[in-house]
Amino acid sequence: MIPTLFVISVVAFMVISLPPGDFVTSYVANLSSQGESVEAAVIEQMRERYGLDQPVYIQYLKWMRNILFEGDFGKSFVFRRPVTELIWQRLTLTLVLAFCTLVFTYSVALPVGVYSAAKQYSVGDYVATFLGFIGVAIPQFLLALVLMYVAFKYFDQSVIGLFSLEYREAAWSWGKVVDLLKHLWIPVIILGIAGTAMLIRIMRANLLDELHKPYVLTARAKGLSEGKLLFKYPVRVALNAYVSTAQYRVPEMINASTVISVVLSLPTTGPLLLEALMQQDMYLAGAFILLLSTLTIVGTLVSDIALAWVDPRIRYREV
Amino acid sequence: MSELELEVGLHVREGRRERPSAQEDVEYYVASQWRLMWWRFRRHRLAVVGGIVTIAFYLVVVFAEFLAPFSPEAYNGRYTYAPPQRLHLIDHTEDGIRIQPYVYDYKVEVDQVALRRTFSVDESAKHYLRFLAKAAPYELFGLIEMDVHLFGPVEEDAPMFLLGADRLGRDLLTHLIYGTRISMTIGLVGVALSLFLGILLGAISGYYGGSVDTLIQRVIEFVRSIPSVPLWLGLAAAVPLDWPPLRVYFMVTVILSLIGWTNLARAVRGRFLSLRTEDFVLAARLDGASQWRIIWRHMVPSFLSHIIASITLSIPFMIINETTLSFLGLGLRPPIISWGVLLQAAQNIRAVATAPWLLLPGGAVVTAVLALNFLGEGLRDAADPYG
Numbered sequence: 001m002i003p004t005l006f007v008i009s010v011v012a013f014m015v016i017s018l019p020p021g022d023f024v025t026s027y028v029a030n031l032s033s034q035g036e037s038v039e040a041a042v043i044e045q046m047r048e049r050y051g052l053d054q055p056v057y058i059q060y061l062k063w064m065r066n067i068l069f070e071g072d073f074g075k076s077f078v079f080r081r082p083v084t085e086l087i088w089q090r091l092t093l094t095l096v097l098a099f100c101t102l103v104f105t106y107s108v109a110l111p112v113g114v115y116s117a118a119k120q121y122s123v124g125d126y127v128a129t130f131l132g133f134i135g136v137a138i139p140q141f142l143l144a145l146v147l148m149y150v151a152f153k154y155f156d157q158s159v160i161g162l163f164s165l166e167y168r169e170a171a172w173s174w175g176k177v178v179d180l181l182k183h184l185w186i187p188v189i190i191l192g193i194a195g196t197a198m199l200i201r202i203m204r205a206n207l208l209d210e211l212h213k214p215y216v217l218t219a220r221a222k223g224l225s226e227g228k229l230l231f232k233y234p235v236r237v238a239l240n241a242y243v244s245t246a247q248y249r250v251p252e253m254i255n256a257s258t259v260i261s262v263v264l265s266l267p268t269t270g271p272l273l274l275e276a277l278m279q280q281d282m283y284l285a286g287a288f289i290l291l292l293s294t295l296t297i298v299g300t301l302v303s304d305i306a307l308a309w310v311d312p313r314i315r316y317r318e319v
Numbered sequence: 320m321s322e323l324e325l326e327v328g329l330h331v332r333e334g335r336r337e338r339p340s341a342q343e344d345v346e347y348y349v350a351s352q353w354r355l356m357w358w359r360f361r362r363h364r365l366a367v368v369g370g371i372v373t374i375a376f377y378l379v380v381v382f383a384e385f386l387a388p389f390s391p392e393a394y395n396g397r398y399t400y401a402p403p404q405r406l407h408l409i410d411h412t413e414d415g416i417r418i419q420p421y422v423y424d425y426k427v428e429v430d431q432v433a434l435r436r437t438f439s440v441d442e443s444a445k446h447y448l449r450f451l452a453k454a455a456p457y458e459l460f461g462l463i464e465m466d467v468h469l470f471g472p473v474e475e476d477a478p479m480f481l482l483g484a485d486r487l488g489r490d491l492l493t494h495l496i497y498g499t500r501i502s503m504t505i506g507l508v509g510v511a512l513s514l515f516l517g518i519l520l521g522a523i524s525g526y527y528g529g530s531v532d533t534l535i536q537r538v539i540e541f542v543r544s545i546p547s548v549p550l551w552l553g554l555a556a557a558v559p560l561d562w563p564p565l566r567v568y569f570m571v572t573v574i575l576s577l578i579g580w581t582n583l584a585r586a587v588r589g590r591f592l593s594l595r596t597e598d599f600v601l602a603a604r605l606d607g608a609s610q611w612r613i614i615w616r617h618m619v620p621s622f623l624s625h626i627i628a629s630i631t632l633s634i635p636f637m638i639i640n641e642t643t644l645s646f647l648g649l650g651l652r653p654p655i656i657s658w659g660v661l662l663q664a665a666q667n668i669r670a671v672a673t674a675p676w677l678l679l680p681g682g683a684v685v686t687a688v689l690a691l692n693f694l695g696e697g698l699r700d701a702a703d704p705y706g
Contacts, residue, residue, distance in 0.1 A: 004541060007541060015557070134689075138688075142642075145662075149668070149672065258548045274552060274647065289549045
């Protein structure tokens, strides 16, 4: 895990220092497009102040040292504030969103998948299959757009953001939490739909494989009731394959939430990251990429542990 | 189930398999492998439909200039955000009824305060349409000079916006057709690139095994465990704004395939691992065949069909990714026309509320992705006709 994190930090830094020019060049270009000129001495001074005149690896080492030993992610050029002030709330909201989506995804996909397999080729199965295909085929930002349009046109309601106006700048309170929950369900559904569709297919396919095995026949021959028969063994076996896909859900969730947040202007990491990348605000962008990747790795680790806990066979398997 | 199947997750084992009847037995047993695959594929009706739709999309790609009624650069400031017209097929005139498609003209009112145009149908003026209408000249395949389009208005400058117009009064239908070309090919080119990476690394990994395999597997795990979107946003932001469109197109494909190759690499590796111990590979080796020959003459043909199925299933991901990236303004950008670029016009709620037809390119994305998914699934089921 530690080496992975190290590689990620290098990749993140490479990516953010990749664009030609740096913040100062885009800053100067911005000023000169407004008709103001900047003296060369001032430019040099700015470079020096932000440490942009040093070679890339020195910049990287400095950046890493500050993060590791002082918890300092550098300063945002655009906002002229320390990066740490800007990111924590957004990261927390991203986490909350991702967590709720995971809960939603699993709690919907499991029963629907089991139903779909147990009643194969029934009307309900076809509906679930159809919705599953649609769910995978619609790009999530499009779903967000359509939902936004429908809410606006027919319900005269705005689905943008995570808070109502009066709570947007307010400090955390009970009212704000309730307000958050009221807004949260829309992005949760949008984010969850593709994952849910996929999980339903997986659950159905796995369970169907199990249902044709001899032990099910034996149990049925011995007179076990259908409900008990289903949940006692096949569902539990099928569940393993289902849990093992969880580790890919986490990066997916982070990916999708980045895109959706831009469309719905949620106060999560997405929009700010996009803005930081566009303006070459490298420390802000770098902090986001680094922290999101770390979150993903940790999430993957947690789901690996969960899998080992659910399925004893994994613990003894050679890696 | 393999990881890949879990990942793509659309695979369903049907469980039932139709047996050929007694008369067909002989035919069945002498049929070649490709023939068996074709039979099996044909049984999967959705896959056949998906295949036909996919072919139709690629025909649009090839004949875009001919199918689009106008030139993509054509615009008309009079018709900004003109709504879609209804196409009438049967014309009622004094002489009786005849089949002649036409559209009604627009009545345009300009609101002086809000400077917004409101459109209503003007039933007094008809614009007739015809097949093989002459309009803007173009070069088919870049070779043949032509000015005939599949259909268009009889009078060349009559307003015809079957799917509405955009912010600059450009015809959405024309743009959708040209966008198909970019969006559908970017999927192909991207898949070709990731296929190259995937087969190369997957084959090395699966054929040699050992520490090379471990290393490549670690790299794959690493690539898969990082959240790709923030990273590709970063990479895409690195594409300079003043690059020519073609180079941007190429860079975007490279970025997309850098993320997409791992699935194919895993599939190829899995196949190599399972084939390596097969008798026919051992036989070839004992016969003194070279490694190159064993790989290309014996192993690759036996899993080619699986690879084709995986490719078909990767294209939709590429299409969705391109659309998303362009939509965010980090992928392709005008003057390139792609579905994602077109959807960018629908980015804010105000634009969508005034012109909901701007969401139509999204319909094209969904149709293409569904068709390719069905086709890919059918191909995968057919890939192993003995199973």
